[in-house]
Amino acid sequence: IVEVNNAVRTYRMGSSKVHALKGVSFEVREGDFLAIMGSSGSGKSTMLNLIGCLDKPTKGTIHINGVNIAKLNDDGLTDIRRDNIGFIFQQFNLIPTLTALENVEIPMIFKRLGPQKRRKKALKMLELAQLGREYATHKPGELSGGQQQRVAIARALANDPPIILADEPTGNLDSKTGKGVMELLSDLNRKGKTLIVVTHDPKIIEYSNTTIYLQDGEVVDEID
Amino acid sequence: IVEVNNAVRTYRMGSSKVHALKGVSFEVREGDFLAIMGSSGSGKSTMLNLIGCLDKPTKGTIHINGVNIAKLNDDGLTDIRRDNIGFIFQQFNLIPTLTALENVEIPMIFKRLGPQKRRKKALKMLELAQLGREYATHKPGELSGGQQQRVAIARALANDPPIILADEPTGNLDSKTGKGVMELLSDLNRKGKTLIVVTHDPKIIEYSNTTIYLQDGEVVDEID
Numbered sequence A, B: 001i002v003e004v005n006n007a008v009r010t011y012r013m014g015s016s017k018v019h020a021l022k023g024v025s026f027e028v029r030e031g032d033f034l035a036i037m038g039s040s041g042s043g044k045s046t047m048l049n050l051i052g053c054l055d056k057p058t059k060g061t062i063h064i065n066g067v068n069i070a071k072l073n074d075d076g077l078t079d080i081r082r083d084n085i086g087f088i089f090q091q092f093n094l095i096p097t098l099t100a101l102e103n104v105e106i107p108m109i110f111k112r113l114g115p116q117k118r119r120k121k122a123l124k125m126l127e128l129a130q131l132g133r134e135y136a137t138h139k140p141g142e143l144s145g146g147q148q149q150r151v152a153i154a155r156a157l158a159n160d161p162p163i164i165l166a167d168e169p170t171g172n173l174d175s176k177t178g179k180g181v182m183e184l185l186s187d188l189n190r191k192g193k194t195l196i197v198v199t200h201d202p203k204i205i206e207y208s209n210t211t212i213y214l215q216d217g218e219v220v221d222e223i224d
Ligand SMILES: Nc1ncnc2c1ncn2[C@@H]1O[C@H](COP(=O)(O)OP(=O)(O)OP(=O)(O)O)[C@@H](O)[C@H]1O
Pocket: A011, A012, A013, A018, A019, A020, A038, A039, A040, A041, A042, A043, A044, A045, A046, A047, A090, B135, B138, B141, B142, B143, B144, B145, B146, B147, B172, B173, B174
């Protein structure tokens, strides 16, 4: 379902270059639960952004469901994203002027769900993400770090996407809440969703079926 | 050096109230290394913001070096903060339009350090925070999550403050880099700095000399 072939991503900084990814290749089959680990700055978020169609590789190819995303324009990328991918961002990327509930409803608006259906579904997603219903009306600035993280999780699940990409989804959670989130992701995987989770938490091994280790923009180990 | 006496912090949300802190009391002696733990939403960041003079309690008192901060106006709070406290924020709060180096230099400008001295000291702080020198010219949006976190750490140390408050300082770091940060904090503590660290990482116990557990805005356990 996801094929990464010699993906290179280079950033230009003035006269120098940052080689964030130096030629990464791997495959993810439908229904897999892949963990991506590696030290800070090793290229994990960069890799996830390529798979999530938020960025294009400098060289190499990324195929999502057989479609070469490097060949798409911005509209094409947006369509692929909206229909296939739920993304939990490392820094949440919530809209600060909207409530938690409205943030979760946003992807549903694009799917043209009516307001009653959206609200009901968004409340259910927040509950799945282990966030108490009383927080639905809080804006992100009125929530703790871990509560914001849970809103980001609920939003990623809003349209029931077949592929879920999670960038350090438990970084701001205590171990009990974090475990609840891992159980939720594991559950979604058992129901057939493909999961790619970037994390620093070694406990991911209890849930994933494959692990890739990145170091300085390269795959240094792959465990099945 | 820090005295918290029946600190209450209530937020108003429309017609309802959020009781973030319900009467918290504890003391921190100079040179202590206090860890504050507790589940997501339990009030840790709220508590740290009160101690860091970024917020005032709804009831109760906070004394920093014998000064009752509830009695200060905004200028008074700012002075106490600038002279005494280095704060590592849970969400970094870096200035997006400035480079990593400039972000670290900002507190030094208020101390009227000249540009050459500032630059030299800022580079040293980034090095202490384990961030490679090549990243000094990156803006926050050009840094990984864990690299931004390290810039936030370097900035908190910029003026060599006697009190360091850290809100989940290793949340975005792999275990090796995170351990390096913990060793740095421990080292500063050995040199006489007072440390208060909010964290979900149970390994903090290896470094702290006191631990407070918060649950629903109250202290439920204190271990010395
Ligand atoms: N816009 C950019 N311009 C220049 N360099 C960048 C940019 N974005 C990221 N980088 C660099 O690319 C490298 C990889 O970044 P990435 O965010 O993928 O790391 P990461 O593995 O997710 O790290 P972390 O665990 O800290 O989140 C880093 O060294 C970073 O400084």
